[in-house]
Amino acid sequence: MNIEIASRQLEALGNPTRLTLYRTLVRAGRGGLPVGHVQERLDMPASTLSHHLKRLVAAGLVRQERAGTSLICHAEYPAMNALLGFLSDECCAEEGRNRGDD
Amino acid sequence: MNIEIASRQLEALGNPTRLTLYRTLVRAGRGGLPVGHVQERLDMPASTLSHHLKRLVAAGLVRQERAGTSLICHAEYPAMNALLGFLSDECCAEEGRNRGDD
DNA sequence: AGGCTATTTCGATGTTCATGGAAATAGGCA
């Protein structure tokens, strides 16, 4: 994990539509959800959904898997955990070093 | 915590410059860091830094405190924890409900 | 092959963002 990857993932999640989409997939669990199912659930145009999904996939937060004519989308839990770890990582690592009074 | 706030915070972190900036403050710990100190450390123009800092403050991720002519910046740890919680929250809440075979 | 459904790509439009120099402001000190 590094700044480039982390910021790309955070940017991908930093849009209300995509965050809603991502959380829908996170809630769905390991079984995932077909694109069409997500579209109905979130009631958005297919092209818009596809666009956002592509960004989440490019960021490594979502994986897609073909099942016939449908595409099943899964949240990539390991990626999410790595990102969460990166954010809390090194918290306060320099604690005190800028004050020197304790 | 809700989608609006969370996505705004994630968007704020979703830029390499701001993420670096934020992590610098997170590492600094409770003592915080003056704007000028951050500027020297990250070697960026003051106006650019101020712009990014403003976004982090607006998102509620950073708090600023005057100390004479300097402004001390602190990472808002509770906000960070709330955001991390929101992301992992409800993970797999619907697990199995879309398949019905177990 | 032909048709059907699921999904993506293309293209256009308006919006927001990132950057940084120059000028303005805030606070402290003599």
Added chain:
DNA sequence: TGCCTATTTCCATGAACATCGAAATAGCCT
């Protein structure tokens, strides 16, 4: 008050983004 340092606001520019309809593509089934 006048000066000095710290920081922000203003402004302009180029780049990236969000949205969505229409057309294209992918994969199945008969």
